[in-house]
Amino acid sequence: METVTTRRKYDFDTLIDRKRTNSVKWDFCTCCDGAEDMLPMWVADMDFQAPPEVMEAVLRAAGHGVYGYSEMTDGYYEAIVNWVAARHRWELEPRWLSYSPGVITGMNVAIQTFTAPGDRIIVQSPVYPPFFASVINNGRQVSNNQLVLCDGEYRMDFEQLERVIDDRTRLLLLCSPHNPVGRVWRRDELERLADIALRHDLLVFSDEIHGDLVYQGYQHVPFASLGPEVAERTITGIAPSKTFNIAGLKASVIITPNARLRTAFDQAQERVFGLYTANVFAIAAAEAAYRDGGAWLDQALDYLGNNIDYTYRRLREHIPQVSATQPQGTFLMWLDFSRLGMTQQELRETIFCGARVGLNDGLSFGPGGDQHMRLNIGCPRSMVAEGLSRIAAVL
Template identity: 45%
Template sequence: MDFNLHIDRTRTASYKWDNREAIFGTEDVLPMWVADMDFQAPPAVIRAIRERVEHGVFGYTYPSPAYYESIINWMRTRHNWSIEQEWIKLCPGVVPALSLIVEEFTEPGDQVMIQTPVYPPFYHVVESHGRELVRNPLLEQDGRYSMDFEDMENKMSGGKVKLLILCSPHNPVGRVWTKQELQQLAEVCAKWNVLVVSDEIHADLVFEPGSHIPFASLSEDAAQRSIICTAPSKTFNIAGLNTANMVIPNEELRAKFSQALEKHALGAATPLGLAAAEAAYREGAEWLDALLVHVRGNMDYVRDFCQQHLPEVKAWRPEGTYLLWMDFRALGLEGKELSTFLIAEAKLGLNNGDSFGTDGNGFMRMNLGCTRATVEEAMRRLEAAVRATTILNEK
């Protein structure tokens, strides 16, 4: 569990490291963008995969009772949420599941609400199916975001919003929604008969133990009008194994989702993905706890560095995720201009804030699931670029 051990990821067809030319127009950037950590998976996961590989046969497979048990136990012990095996439906990933849900549970012309700035695929899965996207922008004050319930209810009152995609914890702003916030959301959605699809892929990556509350655990009504999207992929850095689990307490919703899986032939599982996920949920807690300490340390380092050396850049510590939402608005740069500055002058590859929505202009998302040395190098580069630009502007 040495999270400061450098692992060379180049020449492994890494989308994060080996695709820099295609993404940023140059290989000469430090990539700290896509939500993919630079750490090896937990030892138990590597061991489980190795044992499965040594067996040597990789035929068709299915989730075993032990697989389901590992998920049920994890949700109970980590999130105080009791779920049943029949509620769990396997899918290759959360984004494919969101696409299926939008297609299956809404009709062309229906409205789907998202809370911006938010994970870019939320836009795509709505608009690609010909549904009307409705933005419910988060309110930002001094770096802390909150839900705008007045705007939400006003837009739902027309009766056309059929589905709300909740990001919990929120990517990119790092909020872990409180029970009170989630209960108010549930009440509004119940009032206007809106289905809640809660993307909880970052649920395990919270810095206050037990702070994440699964939406379906709020009440029986919330459980019956929601689909909870989970996966071990972000938590244990195994996204490439394409294994996710949708938790759907409502029998009718579950049946419709199963039909969508069958229609698109997406219900199959891979032997390595199942082995890795089960091992992660059974034996990964200690590794995860250590990871969170390391990531929180990285967050504190960047925040303190900005306060001491780069007051023009604001970095508030998130409540969850290993993704830092950074405010560059004081530099007077937005959109492509800001991105170009960071790539050309700071040699940093971050996520453009405006890719999360227009309310992300002037922001960037930095991935801190990396070694401390990487973080220190990134901040050295950023400080040098800002100072050089400041000197040029003064001249």
């Protein structure tokens, strides 16, 4: 793994033309009927090239010319274990790791494997929309434990959480760090959540896909690292996809210390989805990212942090009627437009069709999302500037 002392300088300022590349973000933005001049700042992938070390690994794999079935290598497992230990102070065993094409795929497998139709599953809105879809599409019921905004920071409502748990509640879906509000949960918050899960015999699926994207002054604490009792009832999803901007390669890792749960999960993946192993490019990219991507990530975090500071400054100076909570992690900002007094439909028309800026509609994140939108600042600063200028012009 490279260290922060590596001298290679990475480029985050160059605008890369992603149009007509089958990009969901750029070519399939449906805001305002997909206007040609739409500036997409919605889907949570970044507009930076992946680390050169990752690109080189993929090119080496492509250059071989034979793309047969592949298996995860010892180097792949070693890179993940070393990365998590160094970055998150959690000692993993390689046998705990299972492949999944996506963390949400893993979440759906867990829901199908460890709950039954009609069971209740807890989500904490406003939250990434597939959390709701994963519950509903599998015939389970959503129990919402809505986050509360207090002193400019979103927090878990533990008292309300205790009230929504009943004898049909089986699973809690944790988003850590939280998308879209950007919270990096403190150890004491997670310990209180763990205590509730233990007392009520709940399993926890912890989506920690943004765990590497944490800013200075904050520390991501893997939920399962809180102790053996917690680890025994936790399934964790991580991935290099958000961290290194390789979501299209479909490489995620499901971490399950409990052998019984892990066996059931792996068998369900094979039985229901026919999933056995990753594609050859995903294996090469993930190993290179976790082994050699540290310096790139450190510089990316500095750049993203400066994008956040720049956005706050522009909001204060030019769009004071729009506010945002301080992201402690992720490259996403949760914008509050409530002071404008618009309905959500009016807000959509103003931002999407008036400003021609594609954001994520806050209502898609569930209760607590009204009069909000999610902004992706994982792009060159010039693009952030253009998006904010467009929004300022229509407000």
